[in-house]
Amino acid sequence: VQIDLIIRGICCLKPDEEYSKNIRVRSIIGKYLEHARVFYFKHSEPNYFISSADWMPRNLERRLELMTPIYDERSKAKLAQFLRLQLSDNVLAYELKNNGEYEKIPSSEKTIDSQQTLEEYVSKIYKTLKKDTDQSRATHLASKLFKEN
Structure with a gap:
């Protein structure tokens, strides 16, 4: 199973070891x-979750943090698109090597x-919502914009 982690800061995991x-x-x-x-996560069906916490001991042991599943199919599709975009980044992205x-x-x-x-x-969504007070039209346009990206 291939695992991709997008980490913002410190990561103690050492890639390319027997366990990783x-x-x-x-x-x-x-x-x-x-x-x-x-x-x-994907076994037979894709599962998406969003969380308030980074998975660091200080967050998991000393704070109240939340993690919730996403059931809405459109929301899952948007999250999948965001993850694909981030995993495709070749301008701001760095990969952690075995030497740390x-x-x-x-x-x-x-x-x-x-x-x-x-x-x-x-920005496109914000400008659309700012100009358009009809929420259903704005939602439709936002959805259309998302598909274009």
Whole structure:
């Protein structure tokens, strides 16, 4: 089973060891410090969860944190699209190597900056909602914009 982790900061896991051969650790470092806490698991059916916490001892042992499943199929599809975008980032992404150092993901001809793409997406939705007071129309347009990205 291949496991992809998108980690914002410290990661104690050492990739490419016997216990972590199938684990890839990526970090996206850009102007936005905040990051998604989205969990995707697939056995027979894909399962998505969102959480308020990073999985660090201080968060799990000393705070009240929440994690909830996502049941709505459209929301699952959006989360899948966001995760694919972040895993495709080749502008801001780094991969954790076995020596504990992060190595920049090489850019290809088609550069993908996940933070810029998401910023543009959210800006389009905001502008649409600001101009359009009809919520159903705004929701329709936001959905259309999301499909275009």
